Amino acid sequence: MPRYRIEVEYDGTPFCGWQRQSNGYSVQEALEDAGAALSQGPAMAMGAGRTDSGVHAIAMTAHIDIEKDMPADTVRDGLNFYMRAHPATVLTAEPVSDDWHARFCCTQRHYLYRVLRRRARPALLANRVWQVASPLDVEAMAQGAAHLVGKHDFTTFRSANCQSASPVKTLNEISVTTEGEEIHFRLSARSFLHNQVRSFVGTLIQVGLGKWTPDNVKTALEAADRTACGPVAPASGLYFVKADYDEPI
Amino acid sequence: MPRYRIEVEYDGTPFCGWQRQSNGYSVQEALEDAGAALSQGPAMAMGAGRTDSGVHAIAMTAHIDIEKDMPADTVRDGLNFYMRAHPATVLTAEPVSDDWHARFCCTQRHYLYRVLRRRARPALLANRVWQVASPLDVEAMAQGAAHLVGKHDFTTFRSANCQSASPVKTLNEISVTTEGEEIHFRLSARSFLHNQVRSFVGTLIQVGLGKWTPDNVKTALEAADRTACGPVAPASGLYFVKADYDEPI
Numbered sequence: 001m002p003r004y005r006i007e008v009e010y011d012g013t014p015f016c017g018w019q020r021q022s023n024g025y026s027v028q029e030a031l032e033d034a035g036a037a038l039s040q041g042p043a044m045a046m047g048a049g050r051t052d053s054g055v056h057a058i059a060m061t062a063h064i065d066i067e068k069d070m071p072a073d074t075v076r077d078g079l080n081f082y083m084r085a086h087p088a089t090v091l092t093a094e095p096v097s098d099d100w101h102a103r104f105c106c107t108q109r110h111y112l113y114r115v116l117r118r119r120a121r122p123a124l125l126a127n128r129v130w131q132v133a134s135p136l137d138v139e140a141m142a143q144g145a146a147h148l149v150g151k152h153d154f155t156t157f158r159s160a161n162c163q164s165a166s167p168v169k170t171l172n173e174i175s176v177t178t179e180g181e182e183i184h185f186r187l188s189a190r191s192f193l194h195n196q197v198r199s200f201v202g203t204l205i206q207v208g209l210g211k212w213t214p215d216n217v218k219t220a221l222e223a224a225d226r227t228a229c230g231p232v233a234p235a236s237g238l239y240f241v242k243a244d245y246d247e248p249i
Numbered sequence: 250m251p252r253y254r255i256e257v258e259y260d261g262t263p264f265c266g267w268q269r270q271s272n273g274y275s276v277q278e279a280l281e282d283a284g285a286a287l288s289q290g291p292a293m294a295m296g297a298g299r300t301d302s303g304v305h306a307i308a309m310t311a312h313i314d315i316e317k318d319m320p321a322d323t324v325r326d327g328l329n330f331y332m333r334a335h336p337a338t339v340l341t342a343e344p345v346s347d348d349w350h351a352r353f354c355c356t357q358r359h360y361l362y363r364v365l366r367r368r369a370r371p372a373l374l375a376n377r378v379w380q381v382a383s384p385l386d387v388e389a390m391a392q393g394a395a396h397l398v399g400k401h402d403f404t405t406f407r408s409a410n411c412q413s414a415s416p417v418k419t420l421n422e423i424s425v426t427t428e429g430e431e432i433h434f435r436l437s438a439r440s441f442l443h444n445q446v447r448s449f450v451g452t453l454i455q456v457g458l459g460k461w462t463p464d465n466v467k468t469a470l471e472a473a474d475r476t477a478c479g480p481v482a483p484a485s486g487l488y489f490v491k492a493d494y495d496e497p498i
Contacts, residue, residue: 009372056373080369089372120329123258123338124305124377 001044001065004075005096006031007242008047008062011087012055012235013127019050027057027088031064034082038075041067048106048243049192054235056128058112059091061243063102108172108244109192113185113201114237129182130201130237136208138183142176143214144207145185147221148200149174155224157203159195159232167224169193176204183208186241195232203230250293250314253324254345255280256491257296257309260336261484262376267300267309276306276337280313283331287324290316297355297492298441303484305377307361308340310492312351357421357493358441362434362450363486378431379450379486385457387432391425392463393456394434396470397449398423404473406452408444408481416473418442425453432457435490444481452479 008027016024020032028045035043047062066075076093083089116122116129117136148157151170158167173188185201203220206212212230220228257276265273269281277294284292296311315324325342332338365371365378366385397406400419407416422437434450452469455461461479469477 009369011372011375058373076369084370087372087375089369091367091369118340120258120325120338120340121333123260123336124307126260126336128373 001067002069003063003065003096003098003100004072004093005100005102006062006064006076006079006093007059007091008057009059009089009091010057011127012051012053012057014087015053017051017053017055018047018057018060024053025086027051027060030083030086030088031062031079031090034079035064035066037082038078039066039068039070043067046102048102049109049240051238051240052195052235054127055238055240057240059242060240061102061106061245063096063100102243105245106190106243107246108188108190110241110244111187111192111197112239112241113187113197113233114239115183115185115201115205116181117183118181127236130234132205132208134209136183136205137210138176138178138208140210140214141183141204141208144204144212144217145174145176145200147214147218152221153224154193154196154221156220156226156228157196157199158193158226159199160226162194164191164193167193169196174200197238198233198235199229201233201237205233206230250316251318252312252314252345252347252349253321253342254349254351255311255313255325255328255342256340257306257311258338258340259306259309260376261300261302261304261306263336264302266302266304267296267298267306273302274335276300276309279332279335279337280311280328280339283328284313284315286331287327288315288317288319292316295351297351298358298489300487300489301444301484303376304487304489306489308491309489310351310355310494312345312349351492354494355439355492356495357437357439359490359493360436360441360446361488361490362436362446362482363488364432364434364450364454365430366432367430376485379483381454381457383458385432385454386459387425387427387457389459389463390432390453390457393453393461393466394423394425394449396463396467401470402473403442403445403470405469405475405477406445406448407442407475408448409475411443413440413442416442418445423449446487447482447484448478450486451482454482455479 031045045064072093114129155167280294294313321342365380404416
């Protein structure tokens with residue numbers, strides 16, 4: 001079957017997440033339904049990462065196998081035509097070889113978490129941010145975040161449902177910056193554990209609120225105990241930004 | 250009745266516009282319903298401008314008269330509590346005197362129009378931009394826009410439903426800039442005619458597409474004839490940004 005590399009933007013709000021599930025409609029299922037309609041045969045899609053219900057993507061890289069060979073622009077426009085009822089859109093499509101794999105070839109994943117720091121709930125950014133009404137100390141959050149960089153056992157920041165073989169991962173980068181009314185957390189790693197970013201952000205917000213010291217983040221990390229984690233931040237503020245690959249395709 | 254100056258952010262998508270109407274729910278009605286619930290009496294709201302159905306506000310200034318005197322923070326939070334089912338949110342509230350009027354005291358209004366210049370339809374920005382798939386010449390649009398600055402008879406760019414006494418207005422500023430995948434049109438004037446911004450943008454897009462020359466905009470303006478206008482741009486890309494006032498309140 002011909003394989004295409006695609007980049008997909010989606011609003012995660014109405015989806016049960018990236019991954020096909022029995023309890024709701026997923027982005028994967030929307031893509032496979034569209035691919036099947038377009039190529040009049042079975043279609044299979046695989047993403048660089050999985051996102052939970054309510055989590056968004058600015059550009060999720062995926063591959064999709066469809067029944068027929070078509071020009072890449074036809075694949076992009078055709079998938080978008082059949083997905084037009086859903087808030088997911090294919091930004092780019094390129095033909096790739098059978099052994100190119102969106103998940104296994106990915107060398108780094110980037111996430112963004114957006115906090116709206118103000119009293120009034122969002123109207124234009126409803127379901128796009130986590131609104132926090134109380135003042136936040138950005139400098140303290142950045143100090144707390146610095147403890148998380150590097151190779152660690154991240155058991156504390158891992159969902160009980162996480163399917164990863166090991167809790168040991170390497171966080172390449174985490175930044176905390178102010179952007180107007182928002183605070184942005186940007187994270188990069190080869191791979192992430194389930195709920196890792198939301199667990200980090202929820203914990204760092206405790207530091208921002210002054211309930212935790214920056215060093216409490218180190219203590220929680222070293223505990224390697226899920227109960228040491230702060231409250232998990234809501235899905236609405238999280239964005240899969242992009243996936244990196246080594247080889248030119 | 251105590252009067253409060255408020256700033257309101259709203260997603261215009263589900264509303265019939267700012268102004269109370271019989272054919273749908275308006276932002277004004279949402280505010281007045283919330284004000285009535287909060288103060289257990291009649292409430293009246295008046296905005297600096299009116300926006301059509303689907304047009305958004307980053308910060309619409311308004312005043313609202315309610316039955317009871319309350320701390321301004323209670324007014325803000327109380328209005329937001331009662332409007333929680335709607336995508337409208339009160340950003341600020343301050344007490345003002347009876348003779349302060351959101352519409353009549355306003356000295357300048359600012360609008361933003363967002364065009365998403367790409368092939369794929371928007372997912373994260375659905376209902377927030379006008380997506381244009383074809384290439385656009387930003388420099389040519391800026392040249393066309395320059396003809397519109399100053400005091401003119403804007404009959405060409407005025408809806409047939411416009412209730413303004415005169416078609417002569419002064420456009421203080423119009424800029425056309427590239428912001429990533431978007432093109433932003435920013436406009437400032439003491440007041441605008443009905444559909445004026447959307448008529449400008451729809452016409453300038455004709456220039457951007459190369460169907461009109463920049464000088465055709467001047468010809469259309471001088472015709473003072475509604476039929477000389479380009480197609481009116483959709484509501485989804487338009488934002489009321491803010492209103493200016495002279496006096497400190």
